[in-house]
Amino acid sequence: MSARDSILTKIRQVNVAGSDDTARKQAVAARLSDSPRGIVPARGQLPDSERRALFEAMAQKFAATISSVADYSDIPRAVSGYLREHNLPADIRIGDDERLAKAGWDKERTLEIRHGASDGGDMTAVSHALAGIAETGTVALASGTDNPTTLNFLPEHHIVVLKASDIDGDLESIWDRLREKFGKGQMPRALNLVTGPSRSGDIEQKILLGAHGPRALHLIIVDE
Amino acid sequence: MQLTSDRFKQQAQKALVDAQLQRALLNVEKGFIGKRQMAADALPEFEALRDNARDIKNHTLAHLDLYLEAYEKKVTEAGGIVHWAENAEDARRIVLDICRKAGTKTVNKGKSMITEEIDLNDYLAANGITPVETDLGEYIIQLRGEHPSHIIAPAVHLNKEQVEGDFRRVHTHLAEARDLSEPAALLSEAREVLRKQYFEAKVGITGANFLIAETGSSVIVTNEGNGDLTQTLADVHVVVASIEKMVPTLEDTAQILRLLARSATGQDMSCYTTYSTGPRREGDPDGPKEYHVVLLDNGRSSMLGTEYQEMLRCIRCGACMNHCPVYQSVGGHAYGSVYPGPMGAVLTPSLNGIEKTGQLPNASTFCGRCEAVCPMRIPLPKMMRHWREREFEKHLTPATARYGLKLWAFFAKRPKLYRLAVSFGIPALSALGGTKHRFRALPFAGGWTRHRDLPAPEGRTFQQQWQQREALKQNVDQKRAA
Incomplete structure (x- = not known):
């Protein structure tokens, strides 16, 4: 017997014993198709402006920094400003996300832009988030050519652009968005839920920022 | 690692007088x-979420065969490969085969307790493949040739001076005069050293906090980002996970995630929670080209349907050991097993048999703090008690303890004699306790008094107090009735 059959047989001997196997199968099928929500904290269930305020407060609690712009065309200037403020070289890594591509980067003449996955040599990367989660100050990023996963982890500084209207109250809303975009039961290759910059408490349980991932996470919220 | 749980007492004695360890603890x-x-406290729904998380895992375990099949189907659809492993040896061999096919000399590892359980590092090294731990704590203990002393804080038994010593010993390519006195400097150095390593290994191995039947995803929860670099930059991502990591849906992970980070580190959410589904897709600029899941049983299926089934709800947050007075006093290594603390005291006998691990379920005062904080509401003291019963039934309990229990049972079954003995014993002990009402040494109790005084009995016995309470209550009831 294969390891697979052997393991499943052992489990079935216990699980099936004394219960109706058809009912078990129905229960599993129903749960997988209905995806019951469970308990969603009241914390994030707020009107728009308060939800955004909670998102910002939570993100800052976890050491992310935040700025906001009126629309996408203001992003290049905001990014350049961030680089100058932190004495960073005037170059960024960016994916193919159309919303970012249309922002008009040529306005920042000195800014060098590299496209595609990071090779580990980038100081700063700019990504566009799928959504924000107010209850924990988290941003959700989906893999792909638009926003390569390496941009989330290799650079020293990670700048994430987020539309104000994409700030959800809770984690469950992310599943709704994913299902809408990819279909029920389908996922992007990687979904990264990022809450603040990388950190470690492994030496004497003192929390220090900048472990293996970015030392700084900066969020730019677009009002439009 | 070699199981030394049968030497718990000696190991604990040593730990209690280890000044470095005591400072670190x-x-x-x-x-x-x-x-x-x-x-x-900041999340009003916390207690209700604990109930719901318990119910989710109970439901999953009752339908585990079906969810595993559904999960396997989804992984395969996404282009991943599921390997089933009945025991540690199977799992090790599968991982080695994958590494050999990838033609790698070195593998990177994200933090994973399951690979500790199956002794993967030693096995890979013995077969010519160098494993590199990338989590800071795991990296430190790998340099020292040690095993984790805590399931989420593997180097919690160390002080920064010890880490500095290890870095100076190993990182000989760096300037000798560098300042490593602060944890921040140690962290920067580890970051720099490991950064290069991420690009060297063709295979990256991680564990999983969840496997999701609905989508065929595996989930890792980390703070450092090392697990993500490990799995994103390698050509081949290997997930090693035991079968009880299964949950039905994305929604179910959200419920349990709200408990996990809060119970582990007190964060609302860990820095990085990553859902991985299959290998790189067409057009993807990054991510692994192969995605493998080694689905490991290693004793779990034998726990189903027994009094230890509830242990399979464990999400490895570490709250039980953080709150355990025994763990706080002796640290994790004294347990002599992969999993320390209360969860280890239940799980280790299940995985390795009670014969060599009987001291672990006895290493508890049954104070109940572990159960009080367990996010999955696992009745740890009850299960430790079951293991003590198994141990007693198998005559594994030391003779002195068995005779002591028999002697106590003799009196307990004869209440009049018990009360008589107590009526002489208590005043005598109370008088002997002197003005401080404590014993600094007692015959037959050296094991206790070596490390702390034994309080002398004072005042009335439990039974006397109970009778008095009952009498009072009756009085009150009679007055009310009147």
Whole structure:
């Protein structure tokens, strides 16, 4: 017997014993198709402006920094400003996300832009988030050519652009968005839920920022 | 690692007089307990979420065969490969085969307790493949040739001076005069050293906090980002996970995630929670080209349907050990097993048999704090008691303890004799306790008094107090009735 059959047989001997196997199968099928929500904290269930305020407060609690712009065309200037403020070289890594591509980067003449996955040599990367989660100050990023996963982890500084209207109250809303975009039961290759910059408490349980991932996470919220 | 749980007592004795360890263990309380409490208090739904998380896992375990099949189907659809492993040996061999096919000399590892359980590092090294731990704590203990002393804080038994010594010993390519006196400097150095390593290995191995039947995804929860670099930059991502990591849906992970970070580190959410589904897709600029899941049983299926089934709800947050007075006193290595603390005291006998691990379920005062903080409401003291019963039934309990129990049982079954003995014994002990009412040494109790005084009995016995309470209550009831 294969390891697979052997393991499943052992489990079935216990699980099936004394219960109706058809009912078990129905229960599993129903749960997988209905995806019951469970308990969603009241914390994030707020009107728009308060939800955004909670998102910002939570993100800052976890050491992310935040700025906001009126629309996408203001992003290049905001990014350049961030680089100058932190004495960073005037170059960024960016994916193919159309919303970012249309922002008009040529306005920042000195800014060098590299496209595609990071090779580990980038100081700063700019990504566009799928959504924000107010209850924990988290941003959700989906893999792909638009926003390569390496941009989330290799650079020293990670700048994430987020539309104000994409700030959800809770984690469950992310599943709704994913299902809408990819279909029920389908996922992007990687979904990264990022809450603040990388950190470690492994030496004497003192929390220090900048472990293996970015030392700084900066969020730019677009009002439009 | 070699199981040395049968030497728990000797190992604990040594730990109690180890000044370095005792200093490091102070960080457990500072680092975890208050933070967990604050995070739990800040979420009004926390207790209700614990109930729901318990129910989710109970439902999953009752339908585990079906969810595993559904999960396997989804992984395969996404282009991943599921390998089933009945035991540690199978799992090790599968991982080695994957590494050999990838033609790699070195593998990177994200933090994973399951690969500790199957002794993967030693096996790979013995077969010519160098494993490199990338989590800071795991990296430190790998340099020292040690095993984790805590399931989420593997180097919690160390002080920064010890880490500095190890870095100076190993990182000989760096300037000798560099300042490593602060944890921040140590962290920067580890970051720099490991950064290069991420690009060297063709295979990256991680564990999983969840496997999701609905989508065929595996989930890792980390703070450092090392697990993500490990799995994103390698050509081949290997997930090693035991079968009880299964949950039905994305929604179910959200419920349990709200408990996990709060119970572990007191964060509302860990820095990085990553859902991985299959290998790189067409057009993807990054991510692994192969995605493998080694689905490991290693004794779990034998726990189903027994009094230890509830242990399979464990999400490895570490709250039980953080809050355990025994763990706080002796640290994790004294347990002599992969999993320390209360969860280890239940799980280790299940995985390795009670014969060599009987001291672990006895290493508890049954104070109940582990159960009080367990996010999955696992009745740890009850299960430790079951293991003590198994141990007693198998005559594994030491003779002195068995005779002691028999002697006590003799009196307990004869209440009049018991009360008579107590009526002489208590005043005598009370008088002997002197003005401080404590014993600094007692015959037959050296094991206790070596490390602390034994309080002398004072006042009335439990039974006397009970009778008095009952009499009072009756009085009150009679007055009310009147």
